[in-house]
Amino acid sequence: MQSGQFCVISLGCAKNRVDSEEIIGSLVKNGYSLTAELNEADLVIINTCAFIREARKETIAAIKRAARLKKSSSARLDKIVVVGCLAGYYRESVIKKAIPQVDHVVPIDNYSSIPVILKNAPGQGRARSGVTKLSRAGSSSSKSIDRFLTGPPHSVYIKIAEGCNNRCSYCLIPSLRGRLRSRSIDEIAAEVRAVQRLGAREIILVAQDTTAYGLDYYGRFMLPELLQRLCALNGEIAWIRLMYAHPSHVTDTLLQVMATESKICKYIDIPIQHVSDSILELMGRKTTGKDIAALYHKMRTIVEGITLRTTVMVGYPGEGEREFEELLHFLEQHPFERLGAFIFSPERGTAAFGQGKPVSAEEASRRLHLVMSRQKEISRRFNKDLLGEKVAVIIDVPARKGKAAHARMPSQAPEVDGRVILSGASGMEQGTLSMARITAAGAYDLMGEMADNEPGQ
Ligand code: SF4
Numbered sequence: 001m002q003s004g005q006f007c008v009i010s011l012g013c014a015k016n017r018v019d020s021e022e023i024i025g026s027l028v029k030n031g032y033s034l035t036a037e038l039n040e041a042d043l044v045i046i047n048t049c050a051f052i053r054e055a056r057k058e059t060i061a062a063i064k065r066a067a068r069l070k071k072s073s074s075a076r077l078d079k080i081v082v083v084g085c086l087a088g089y090y091r092e093s094v095i096k097k098a099i100p101q102v103d104h105v106v107p108i109d110n111y112s113s114i115p116v117i118l119k120n121a122p123g124q125g126r127a128r129s130g131v132t133k134l135s136r137a138g139s140s141s142s143k144s145i146d147r148f149l150t151g152p153p154h155s156v157y158i159k160i161a162e163g164c165n166n167r168c169s170y171c172l173i174p175s176l177r178g179r180l181r182s183r184s185i186d187e188i189a190a191e192v193r194a195v196q197r198l199g200a201r202e203i204i205l206v207a208q209d210t211t212a213y214g215l216d217y218y219g220r221f222m223l224p225e226l227l228q229r230l231c232a233l234n235g236e237i238a239w240i241r242l243m244y245a246h247p248s249h250v251t252d253t254l255l256q257v258m259a260t261e262s263k264i265c266k267y268i269d270i271p272i273q274h275v276s277d278s279i280l281e282l283m284g285r286k287t288t289g290k291d292i293a294a295l296y297h298k299m300r301t302i303v304e305g306i307t308l309r310t311t312v313m314v315g316y317p318g319e320g321e322r323e324f325e326e327l328l329h330f331l332e333q334h335p336f337e338r339l340g341a342f343i344f345s346p347e348r349g350t351a352a353f354g355q356g357k358p359v360s361a362e363e364a365s366r367r368l369h370l371v372m373s374r375q376k377e378i379s380r381r382f383n384k385d386l387l388g389e390k391v392a393v394i395i396d397v398p399a400r401k402g403k404a405a406h407a408r409m410p411s412q413a414p415e416v417d418g419r420v421i422l423s424g425a426s427g428m429e430q431g432t433l434s435m436a437r438i439t440a441a442g443a444y445d446l447m448g449e450m451a452d453n454e455p456g457q
Pocket of ligand 1: 164165166167168171172173174208209246
């Protein structure tokens with residue numbers, strides 16, 4: 001049994017966070033103890049993000065900070081391990097040449113071997129209560145997976161697959177995280193049962209493209225079946241949320257399951273990126289503006305009261321004023337309750353790198369600003385429609401010292417969407433599900449007061 005204190009710096013997306021939690025779990029199981037303080041650690045795991053230049057800059061800065069600490073004679077830090085997307089972007093030798101204090105670079109599929117890689121580390125560690133133990137039900141090799149939840153235990157991300165086969169022209173992720181690798185339904189169900197025992201009430205399904213789930217493992221789209229299996233589980237899970245859907249992989253069956261299963265939040269995160277056919281083609285999105293419009297109406301028709309979150313990209317090479325106006329007009333005619341927007345980032349190693357006539361940084365940020373300022377009013381309009389309504393909520397941050405509680409509706413995902421500032425919730429614990437009446441509406445956040453638990457007016 002190895003020992004020592006370790007710290008994890010987890011950068012990037014929710015999928016990285018799940019990976020970090022599994023790495024923590026396996027190190028704690030191997031005798032290490034976790035600390036949140038880098039300067040109290042013998043070992044630091046840096047889970048990196050590299051999908052765009054800005055993310056790589058932030059990642060390299062984090063590694064350099066740890067390297068500086070390791071160099072300082074008074075520091076306790078002895079080992080630096082780099083994992084995550086940067087390990088897929090640069091070869092180990094390149095990273096070690098640039099930052100010699102890095103001891104190990106571990107690619108995504110080798111995380112389970114980290115304790116072995118570190119086997120010469122000094123001391124003993126204690127196991128902490130947050131670890132879940134799972135066995136890969138139904139698969140030939142029974143391999144235990146440990147996970148140490150670092151976020152609020154009532155709301156847990158579940159990674160249902162790794163990698164992506166879509167190869168959108170601007171995206172590095174397939175080359176950083178590899179081809180689609182779905183987990184088995186049995187394994188995911190076992191993990192959900194385990195986090196449920198730790199108090200999970202909401203599970204958030206994540207992957208690069210959740211709607212492609214099963215294509216590799218089962219040879220066909222299996223997200224509807226996975227959702228039905230998770231809905232059939234007994235226990236406290238009340239909300240199942242779907243993130244990162246791809247517009248060309250949303251099926252009628254999926255929408256019908258979302259419409260009929262009460263545990264599934266009537267909410268979907270579905271990045272469309274753009275609606276102009278010429279830009280969608282350049283992006284390699286395998287869909288058209290007409291298809292997206294048809295899907296938009298189908299989602300609103302089949303799943304009553306659905307909340308739509310999307311992401312759009314502006315400044316893509318070849319996006320002229322006409323294509324941009326087309327996007328603005330579409331978002332006006334097909335409003336999304338939730339929307340995030342990004343400026344195209346040319347990434348070496350993608351098909352889009354050096355493709356087409358670039359849009360100036362100034363013009364791209366003008367377009368970004370225009371999309372987001374219009375979206376602010378669209379979001380405010382949707383929020384105003386909720387005034388006086390009674391809605392289901394989950395408490396994220398309990399009321400403390402005269403401060404109101406922070407809660408969310410099924411139509412609000414953690415970390416990316418607004419919240420409900422809730423009065424009259426004193427004594428209600430984190431993870432409590434209840435009803436609230438909306439009393440005020442901002443562009444993103446809402447104000448509410450506790451209401452009796454009877455659904456409806
Ligand atoms: S769907 Fe496209 S944008 Fe999303 S991870 Fe896959 S290749 Fe990248």
